[in-house]
Amino acid sequence: MNRSLSDYAARRLHFAIGSVISANSPYNASIDDLRAAASAAGQEFVSFANYDYIGIAEDDRIAAAAERAVREYGVGVGASRLVGGERRFHRELERALAAFLGHDDALALVGGYGTNVSFIAHILGANDLILVDALSHSSIMVGAAATRATVIPFEHNDLDHLEQLLRDHRPRHKRALVVCEGLYSMDGDCVDLPRVVALKDRFDAWLYVDEAHSFGVLGKTGRGVREHFGIDSRHIEFTMGTLSKTLGSCGGFIASNAKVIDWLRHTLPGYVYSVGIPPPVAAGAAAALAVLEAEPERVARLHHNARFFLDEARRRHLETGLAAGFAIVPLHFSTRQNALDAYRLLLSHGIYAPPIVQLAVPKDKPRLRMFISAAHTEPQMLRTLDLLGEFAAARGDTVAEAGLAPMTQFRVLEQGATAPVAMPFSTQRDGASPAAAGAAAAAF
């Protein structure tokens, strides 16, 4: 291989992640080896690094559905569905997703990342405007970089800023799209959806909500951020979600009204020019969706666990940043070294929670990002937090008062209620410009 390419790659890697990878890198770890090492040491292996929100990763019903699909249809589908034809399970999955979310129809693609990139790049044209939360996922930012529309980021969850941008820029554009996430994957805070809906209606914009981390997580039955706030799905033009998080599979989808989905089904590049979802992947996701629908107590358990984890973290004076107490709780450290050492300490006890120190979050906000699952037990969570609490105290890396950290407050409406609620919102202001913050928000 040409040596200059290897040198370039090494330099770029160092620039991206620096010294973190030089020894005992926490990244791309072999979970099977870590699990085996914990078992050999007589430890229970516990992961806070996977999105198994409702605890179905090892559910036999899902494995059995995937197995049946492989036997019946094979491993792949052999072509783009547009021209290669689709299989029965494709439409069954899409109809089930649409019905669950209260939309007319849905379109599923092979990856959540590609779904966002393709959709955001495709949906609007040169005379149009896209307003994105500055801490949006990398896939949204990459899609935004590829659109011909004007893209302006608004500061994270700062809806006064969004309003100001709509007031200033909306009149100069033919169409406008507001893009936000239900639950933000690096900070664990939610969007103030009632206010976003009111704003996009007032300024005649469309709304795209990425529910990657809120699907199966927010709302009494896991129908996402709109259920959490009691907002009818007709107020949301596009719901995006992934099959890889709560549903434990792989793929992305967009749910919307029938005409929109029909249009996308014939034109969305990530769908038209890419292969259809493989049979076991689609069947596994459909089986997981059926479990989610049939067993809402899993969502209740997740809510309990997440709240419990956040409260106990705060009781130990750990810095939890913007966490709202739903499935994702970041534990911030003041230095990258402390985050790395905290990760290594946990790992020595069989607990896996890799540090997020540079990629995906601003450099000065290193953290362990904890994904909470309905399957976690209270003893597992307490053991983890006891270790971290003692570690942080010994390093002097605690916050003075429990609960001092900014927190997003919510009043959850019962399902079916429609009145928007006014809420005090904290915004993350770390001195970065919206564009810089957006560039830093290449969240996993």
Ligand SMILES: Cc1ncc(COP(=O)(O)O)c(C=O)c1O
């Ligand atoms: C907000 C958000 N959107 C989209 C994606 C991409 O989804 P997938 O991992 O299923 O490709 C992610 C992945 O973590 C995400 O956090």
